[in-house]
Amino acid sequence: MRLLTHNMLTCNIKGVTKGFPLSIEVQKLETKETDFNPDFLKNIFPKLEWKAFHDAALSVGLNDIPEQVDPVMLEDSEFLQKFHHALLEVHLEEGALICPETGRRFPVSKGVPNMLLHEDEV
Amino acid sequence: MADGRRANLLRTYTSTPHQKKSLHRQTSSPALGLKGHIVSAFHGHVDGKTGSELQVEEDDSSLSHYAVADSPRRRIASIKLVARHPEVYEPCDDSFALVDALVADKGHLLERQPSVCLEVGCGSGYVITSLALLMGGGNGAQYIATDISSIAAQVTRSTLSAHGVEADVIVTNLVTGLEKRLAGSVDVLVFNPPYVPTPEEEVGAAGITAAWAGGDRGRTVIDRMLAIVNSLLSSKGWFYLLTLTANNPGEICSIMKKKGFASRIVIQRSTEEESLHVLKFWREDVKDVGDNGNHSTFSNSLSAKFSRLAFWR
Ligand SMILES: C[S@@+](CC[C@H](N)C(=O)[O-])C[C@H]1O[C@@H](n2cnc3c(N)ncnc32)[C@H](O)[C@@H]1O
Numbered sequence: 316m317r318l319l320t321h322n323m324l325t326c327n328i329k330g331v332t333k334g335f336p337l338s339i340e341v342q343k344l345e346t347k348e349t350d351f352n353p354d355f356l357k358n359i360f361p362k363l364e365w366k367a368f369h370d371a372a373l374s375v376g377l378n379d380i381p382e383q384v385d386p387v388m389l390e391d392s393e394f395l396q397k398f399h400h401a402l403l404e405v406h407l408e409e410g411a412l413i414c415p416e417t418g419r420r421f422p423v424s425k426g427v428p429n430m431l432l433h434e435d436e437v
Numbered sequence: 438m439a440d441g442r443r444a445n446l447l448r449t450y451t452s453t454p455h456q457k458k459s460l461h462r463q464t465s466s467p468a469l470g471l472k473g474h475i476v477s478a479f480h481g482h483v484d485g486k487t488g489s490e491l492q493v494e495e496d497d498s499s500l501s502h503y504a505v506a507d508s509p510r511r512r513i514a515s516i517k518l519v520a521r522h523p524e525v526y527e528p529c530d531d532s533f534a535l536v537d538a539l540v541a542d543k544g545h546l547l548e549r550q551p552s553v554c555l556e557v558g559c560g561s562g563y564v565i566t567s568l569a570l571l572m573g574g575g576n577g578a579q580y581i582a583t584d585i586s587s588i589a590a591q592v593t594r595s596t597l598s599a600h601g602v603e604a605d606v607i608v609t610n611l612v613t614g615l616e617k618r619l620a621g622s623v624d625v626l627v628f629n630p631p632y633v634p635t636p637e638e639e640v641g642a643a644g645i646t647a648a649w650a651g652g653d654r655g656r657t658v659i660d661r662m663l664a665i666v667n668s669l670l671s672s673k674g675w676f677y678l679l680t681l682t683a684n685n686p687g688e689i690c691s692i693m694k695k696k697g698f699a700s701r702i703v704i705q706r707s708t709e710e711e712s713l714h715v716l717k718f719w720r721e722d723v724k725d726v727g728d729n730g731n732h733s734t735f736s737n738s739l740s741a742k743f744s745r746l747a748f749w750r
Contacts, residue, residue: 316605317605319579319605320605320607322618323581323605323615323618323619324607324614324615324618325614325615325616325617325618326614327613327614327616327617334617335617335618349603352577354577355577355578355579357577358552358577358578358579359552359577359579362552362553362622364618403603421614424587425591425594426594426606427587427590427591427594427606427607427608428607428608428614429587429608429609430607430608430609430613430614430615431585431608431609431610431613432610432613437613
């Protein structure tokens with residue numbers, strides 16, 4: 316699971332109002348090289364919650380993602396490389412995503428997060 | 438109960454590889470897809486052929502039988518590279534129909550430049566992989582796939598990586614956990630649902646059953662999906678849904694019409710046992726740019742569609 320996936324996920328347990336962002340519990344990370352695609356990065360940029368991405372990057376040990384961003388930075392190739400790496404190349408293989416409000420753990424196993432809710436949570 | 442068991446048998450019956458393949462071959466003509474003729478190629482093709490003759494055809498699995506004039510070289514997932522597991526739905530007639538619909542609509546899809554594509558119920562990963570390949574990967578879109586089965590999610594991952602394609606795979610019920618962040622931003626939504634009419638308690642049951650068990654008229658999971666399409670789709674979003682005649686596609690179209698969606702049939706296909714349709718929905722207030730202009734006729738003639746659907750039955 317890449318950080319892009321993390322940025323899309325919210326805890327949707329009934330009654331939860333602040334289910335985003337989920338915090339990341341790391342058990343195993345993997346780095347997989349991916350083709351650099353600036354168009355993809357530019358497309359996805361406006362859809363990201365940057366603060367959540369920044370914090371997620373920190374929790375997987377990447378501290379070169381700036382806290383504040385500006386669309387002009389998308390013209391800077393050095394920034395794009397770091398952005399690319401953090402968003403798409405670092406994968407959470409084992410661990411969990413944790414709801415900031417309830418502490419509910421959503422397991423990540425073999426790289427796939429499991430967001431299924433129990434019956435009493437819907 | 439009898440219904441469910443019968444449906445189950447039909448599933449098994451229609452899913453032997455030779456039959457699947459031959460049906461696919463004979464019916465993937467774009468003319469059939471766009472004009473929507475009834476196809477009953479299933480029978481004669483299998484008749485009178487020995488298993489080995491059919492096998493030869495199987496081995497010749499180049500994609501050359503897809504011949505759409507405006508796209509000489511279309512790439513979809515290779516059936517040989519699709520990962521398998523006994524508890525995961527293997528690509529079948531319905532999967533092929535859905536991919537053929539995407540292929541038939543490829544020109545429009547490319548023009549649309551979707552940035553978020555989502556498949557619900559990805560199973561083997563055949564459809565989402567084909568979609569990503571069709572769109573050429575390099576166009577900057579994000580692909581997301583969900584399934585209620587964690588085994589299916591793993592199988593999808595294998596299929597994606599066997600084709601060198603990236604997608605975010607998530608185990609969840611429809612889109613739970615994604616609906617907030619994806620609200621209003623899905624440009625292409627694809628769903629081959631569990632559509633076989635079964636007793637209600639089989640819906641979402643353990644193992645492979647959840648892959649096909651659709652409850653009353655096969656509509657239980659479909660209807661849950663219809664309820665969330667409006668909030669997921671972007672203003673230019675398209676929703677492709679595979680249905681069986683027993684699901685009452687005409688009624689599905691009118692439910693969606695009440696929510697402001699126009700529709701058309703991209704592909705219809707009949708086997709001896711099933712009559713499948715791939716429906717496409719888009720927001721009625723948005724001009725469907727890039728399509729061939731047939732849409733308005735389709736969306737305005739729901740009643741004509743109803744009578745045709747009745748005819749298929
Ligand atoms: C008919 S199969 C289609 C599989 C694949 N997309 C294809 O076309 O070959 C339906 C798939 O939907 C999944 N499914 C069933 N109910 C679901 C739900 N509530 N949420 C997500 N996926 C579901 C099943 O596990 C199965 O993989």
